[in-house]
Amino acid sequence: MASDPMGSQLRRILSIFFSLSIILPLSSPSPTMHNNNWAVLVCTSRFWFNYRHMANTLSLYRTVKRLGIPDERIILMLADDMACNARNNYPAQVFNNENHQLNLYGDNVEVDYRGYEVTVENFLRVLTGRHEASVPRSKHLLSDEGSHILLYMTGHGGNEFLKFQDTEELQSHDLADAVKQMKEKNRFKELLIMVDTCQAATLFSQLQSPGVVTIGSSMKGENSYSHHLDPDVGVSVVDRFTFYTLAFFERLDMYSNASLNSLFTSYDPTLLMSTAYYRTDLYERPLNMVPVTNFFGSVMKTIPTDSAYPGFLVAHASEYAAISAETETARVVLEDEADHSKTYDQSEKGLQHTLDEWLKLLEGKLGVKDPEVLVAYGLGSMVLLLTISTWLSS
Amino acid sequence: MADETSAAAGTSTETGAGTESNLRTTKPGTKRLFLTVSVLISFLVGAPFLLKSTEIHRSPLPSAAISSLSDHLHSNPPSFPCHFQAIFLSPFKPSDSSLSLSVAERIRAQLSAQSCGNCNFTVSVTVDSGSSCRHEGDAASAACLWECGGGGLVDAIEGRDDQGIDELLLSAVNERTGGCAGRVYSVFVMEGRDERVVIGKHRHAWMVLKDLDDSTSVGSMIGTVFGDYFMRGGVEKGEYIPVGSDGNVVLSFSLLNSNPSDWIYDWDFQRTGEVLLAPVLEALAPVANITMESQVLYHAPKSSISYWDEKLEAYVVNTRDLPFFVNSNEWHLDTSLSASGRSKVLQFVVYVPSASECPLYIRTPEGEISKTNAFISPMWGGVAIWNPHGCSMQSQGIHLVRDVLPPQELEKIIEIFIGQLRILFGLNSNYVEPSPTFKFLASEKGFTNWELDLLYRQHTCFNLLSSLSTLQSLSTLVESLPRMIVMDEIGKQVELSLEAANLAERNISLGINNASALSSIRARALAEDAFFHPSIMSISYSSMEHYFAIYMPFFAPVSLHVLLAAVKEVKRYFAERSKYLAFRASKLKSS
Numbered sequence: 001m002a003s004d005p006m007g008s009q010l011r012r013i014l015s016i017f018f019s020l021s022i023i024l025p026l027s028s029p030s031p032t033m034h035n036n037n038w039a040v041l042v043c044t045s046r047f048w049f050n051y052r053h054m055a056n057t058l059s060l061y062r063t064v065k066r067l068g069i070p071d072e073r074i075i076l077m078l079a080d081d082m083a084c085n086a087r088n089n090y091p092a093q094v095f096n097n098e099n100h101q102l103n104l105y106g107d108n109v110e111v112d113y114r115g116y117e118v119t120v121e122n123f124l125r126v127l128t129g130r131h132e133a134s135v136p137r138s139k140h141l142l143s144d145e146g147s148h149i150l151l152y153m154t155g156h157g158g159n160e161f162l163k164f165q166d167t168e169e170l171q172s173h174d175l176a177d178a179v180k181q182m183k184e185k186n187r188f189k190e191l192l193i194m195v196d197t198c199q200a201a202t203l204f205s206q207l208q209s210p211g212v213v214t215i216g217s218s219m220k221g222e223n224s225y226s227h228h229l230d231p232d233v234g235v236s237v238v239d240r241f242t243f244y245t246l247a248f249f250e251r252l253d254m255y256s257n258a259s260l261n262s263l264f265t266s267y268d269p270t271l272l273m274s275t276a277y278y279r280t281d282l283y284e285r286p287l288n289m290v291p292v293t294n295f296f297g298s299v300m301k302t303i304p305t306d307s308a309y310p311g312f313l314v315a316h317a318s319e320y321a322a323i324s325a326e327t328e329t330a331r332v333v334l335e336d337e338a339d340h341s342k343t344y345d346q347s348e349k350g351l352q353h354t355l356d357e358w359l360k361l362l363e364g365k366l367g368v369k370d371p372e373v374l375v376a377y378g379l380g381s382m383v384l385l386l387t388i389s390t391w392l393s394s
Numbered sequence: 395m396a397d398e399t400s401a402a403a404g405t406s407t408e409t410g411a412g413t414e415s416n417l418r419t420t421k422p423g424t425k426r427l428f429l430t431v432s433v434l435i436s437f438l439v440g441a442p443f444l445l446k447s448t449e450i451h452r453s454p455l456p457s458a459a460i461s462s463l464s465d466h467l468h469s470n471p472p473s474f475p476c477h478f479q480a481i482f483l484s485p486f487k488p489s490d491s492s493l494s495l496s497v498a499e500r501i502r503a504q505l506s507a508q509s510c511g512n513c514n515f516t517v518s519v520t521v522d523s524g525s526s527c528r529h530e531g532d533a534a535s536a537a538c539l540w541e542c543g544g545g546g547l548v549d550a551i552e553g554r555d556d557q558g559i560d561e562l563l564l565s566a567v568n569e570r571t572g573g574c575a576g577r578v579y580s581v582f583v584m585e586g587r588d589e590r591v592v593i594g595k596h597r598h599a600w601m602v603l604k605d606l607d608d609s610t611s612v613g614s615m616i617g618t619v620f621g622d623y624f625m626r627g628g629v630e631k632g633e634y635i636p637v638g639s640d641g642n643v644v645l646s647f648s649l650l651n652s653n654p655s656d657w658i659y660d661w662d663f664q665r666t667g668e669v670l671l672a673p674v675l676e677a678l679a680p681v682a683n684i685t686m687e688s689q690v691l692y693h694a695p696k697s698s699i700s701y702w703d704e705k706l707e708a709y710v711v712n713t714r715d716l717p718f719f720v721n722s723n724e725w726h727l728d729t730s731l732s733a734s735g736r737s738k739v740l741q742f743v744v745y746v747p748s749a750s751e752c753p754l755y756i757r758t759p760e761g762e763i764s765k766t767n768a769f770i771s772p773m774w775g776g777v778a779i780w781n782p783h784g785c786s787m788q789s790q791g792i793h794l795v796r797d798v799l800p801p802q803e804l805e806k807i808i809e810i811f812i813g814q815l816r817i818l819f820g821l822n823s824n825y826v827e828p829s830p831t832f833k834f835l836a837s838e839k840g841f842t843n844w845e846l847d848l849l850y851r852q853h854t855c856f857n858l859l860s861s862l863s864t865l866q867s868l869s870t871l872v873e874s875l876p877r878m879i880v881m882d883e884i885g886k887q888v889e890l891s892l893e894a895a896n897l898a899e900r901n902i903s904l905g906i907n908n909a910s911a912l913s914s915i916r917a918r919a920l921a922e923d924a925f926f927h928p929s930i931m932s933i934s935y936s937s938m939e940h941y942f943a944i945y946m947p948f949f950a951p952v953s954l955h956v957l958l959a960a961v962k963e964v965k966r967y968f969a970e971r972s973k974y975l976a977f978r979a980s981k982l983k984s985s
Contacts, residue, residue, distance in 0.1 A: 070722025
């Protein structure tokens, strides 16, 4: 309702004040435990000449899977039009290096959002969790308050925006808004955003939520460049930032504890031809104490079970014996009830029976075979009766 | 045009009486005036209708009620009325009358450790032995006071086993506490030779003590039973709430055959498991709506390394390697059809190792071999390893074995799973007794009644606070986007959620724990449905600029013209009218 603006403003201020005063004491309870890792990998480009963006995303997908995050906790959004593209010299194969050593599209690639499903709306729905009821469980980001989420985005971007599939844009304030909603609903404990586009660092300039660490491949005014051209395939196959990220992870396995700081400082601006800028003001843990497997791998917290629940079987057996004695009598009672309901059905059938008889009688009398015609006759006679009576009474 | 007409009228009047050009003999016409003014008036009259028909439909949310309930819950957190009563069945002469006070103090010391779902307790002590009947302390109400006359109980207890004593005391409690039986926790104290404390599976415990004269030690024992166990469940760690936001939990049981070329095992989970677990699921109904499903998987090796131990002649997995045991690439566990987007799935896995790593044991952090050969991961589920019999001898000369997991083994595994389920819900799988004299009876529901009460309290409190904070976030979100469409469904869900929360709070104060737990689940589910409604997408609301951009190109030029025309016509009309009046005045003067 378009109520008076002053009143609504006041209400807004009051509600914000209330919510702050409530959130502040609520933020002091015991910190939640980290218990799972999620990865959301988004490739926002399509078309053959953006081969490298899909190769970037698939390489990171392989890395994250190798380090232990299962498919059920990875949301992969790809346009997926490279492997079977008519221009692909190596059908069903996607490479990220001109030596063609690794086929990224080889086995076990599970794409959750493909083709035209990669839209800004779907992306924001994944982040905020607001899906239609018909969306299957594998397309949801089912994180909870103990999750660490890795969000990797690659494509073409610019100052405060990221281009999605050449038709729409994701703006930095949209992303900031989505992250704020996620934080309000406690959908993550910590979030690492990694962006590999031109002017990537501007995309997270509007973030305010705590617990977020971000890194972009270039700063405002800088471009991010591809690494090398593959003359066989005919296009560039990987971007520099992602190439050096993968080089860092090649040396690791799921048992290692290299820190996030070592990852971030491994980027050389001369090799990248841009400055990899990272933002840690919203993150309270120091980066050299955070192992990369906190985001890129999956370490389950496990507690050995010291004992079963003893006596359960005995208790169940004794209770079950007692109950089975009762059920005998209960069964008898049930059978009686079944008989009772049968007689009830009989009486019901009796009513139906007499109605059928009456209809048959009428049909016989009037010589009409089709009951519908009979009904039509009946209605017609009713209408006639009605008109006659009204004429008589007027 | 108008000027011409007036000029013509002027010239026609020139032949008439006067020759001034500012006179006219006829009344000025009103048709044009009516036309233009009526169009203007119709625009003005229609403007409110236009605004009303193009307004954003925003279902009103009861933000005031939400914030007031939220404040109320935060300032006085929900506290559940628990009544503790100690009944002395043997003669007891206290040195001073401070027994109830020392008990209350011991309980109070346990109170601060818990975050949510605290007990608002009252303590009463009754001595009912033969002839004497004495009450002490404060009772919740006169109705909940123990009726004396249970002197024969001590004799009836003699010679029975613990289960029998438990049932006997249950019937005594039902008989003698007049209707408060579901809300009162009792401890029966007797004198006897061998000291023991037994905590039953309903809501009472009994202790046999050698010496009833030292009231402080007696009081502290009683207080331990009440405070540590009945009120807090014997746990120190924080609460786990493994319930999905729509109040559903799916227990997914999987049997994994690591290497089918060695042996293949099947199980009859439907018969054994469902029969054993049915009472557990029923008992947990006020906490979550639990469903079960089971599957058998093949080619599911673990992904961690095990080492051959010479002494044990078995393969051992260290605690250090347990985090990497679950091989998420090969174990396709999350294939549940019944779990919807917001349910929680808890995985319970039975792992049958291959011949190359059989028998497989888990080593605990203390260096011992685990008695259960199982581990859990909080909020995920649990894994239990089952070694096929005689597998160490079968590593040479293998012929393919296809077998069914024996039902007795399956029952034992289910016992382990029940223990793990208890840990996942925040309780202990088994109690490490503080002294050998403590004993805890097991219930066929997997949880004793007093443990269930504890769970209901914790979950009710958590659900209430969570639903209120969700509603609060929703209302701030809606207020911050003044032009976002808020559908009726959201408004209704918010209202129902608030109603359920209020109902839960009322039931808490009345002490009806299961009803309050059920209402709190409903409140949380509805609040989450409202918050995660798919229509709340900030990129699809229409801003004020959008609104103007649609309507201004039509209305701005048209209204300008209409207004100008009306103004000009009115001015002309009044000018002509004044000329006519002047003419009339001059005519009157001349005649």
